[in-house]
Amino acid sequence: MNKLITFEGIEGSGKSTQMRLIAQYLIEKHVPLLITQEPSGTDIGRKIGGILFNRGHYYMCAETEAFLFCAARAQHVREMIMPALNQDNVVLCDRFSDATYAYQGAARGLNPEFIRVINEYSSMGLKPNLTLLFDLPVEIGLQRATERDNRLKDSSFSDRFERESLNFHNKVREGYLNILKKEPERFRLIDATGDINKIQEEVCRYITDFIGLAN
Numbered sequence: 001m002n003k004l005i006t007f008e009g010i011e012g013s014g015k016s017t018q019m020r021l022i023a024q025y026l027i028e029k030h031v032p033l034l035i036t037q038e039p040s041g042t043d044i045g046r047k048i049g050g051i052l053f054n055r056g057h058y059y060m061c062a063e064t065e066a067f068l069f070c071a072a073r074a075q076h077v078r079e080m081i082m083p084a085l086n087q088d089n090v091v092l093c094d095r096f097s098d099a100t101y102a103y104q105g106a107a108r109g110l111n112p113e114f115i116r117v118i119n120e121y122s123s124m125g126l127k128p129n130l131t132l133l134f135d136l137p138v139e140i141g142l143q144r145a146t147e148r149d150n151r152l153k154d155s156s157f158s159d160r161f162e163r164e165s166l167n168f169h170n171k172v173r174e175g176y177l178n179i180l181k182k183e184p185e186r187f188r189l190i191d192a193t194g195d196i197n198k199i200q201e202e203v204c205r206y207i208t209d210f211i212g213l214a215n
């Protein structure tokens, strides 16, 4: 079976932090690994991300957004993910097709059936085998994301998505929780309000159990 493990959740829920920590652990255990992210997991994807996240593009329509994320995914799956899975790597991916459902479907209001079709086409029908959903109130997530951005960049920085309303982010959160309800066996729901190290223990347990690594 493939070992495609995706990290999902709203902005600031700790996906990247937790992925970095578990990746370090798995590398120490010599687990063959691809660590990647959407939409910027390829050179082409990074350029597409530049269009998607540019806050000057506030007038971008939802359909364009959906197609651009799927264009980045099409490249990512074919160039990076499939070859890695075929060589029996564990793939850790920061966001994948569920994000298209949550953001462009649940939050932007595009038809879920349309999302299903473009997701399936762009990902060659590939589905995550395990998805960790980092869940927390949007106010906390956005606050964390803002503090992170202020530390990393100039203090006025936030991307096109982070600038969306609380209502938008609440719809994203609900969208994720709805997918989880439909596919509970694929998901692990993580309370992302807790301490980083405690969450890491939980992430580590889920992933080592899933890949059959004794720890």
Ligand SMILES: Nc1ncnc2c1ncn2[C@@H]1O[C@H](COP(=O)(O)OP(=O)(O)O)[C@@H](O)[C@H]1O
Pocket: 009, 010, 011, 012, 013, 014, 015, 016, 017, 018, 144, 145, 147, 148, 192, 193, 194, 195, 196, 199
């Ligand atoms: N459990 C946590 N408690 C407090 N702060 C956290 C926690 N997890 C992550 N952070 C901090 O919150 C910010 C956003 O985390 P990040 O991993 O970048 O989130 P995401 O990738 O989901 O947007 C970072 O500055 C990170 O250090």
Ligand SMILES: [Mg+2]
Pocket: 015, 016, 017, 094
């Ligand atoms: Mg991140």
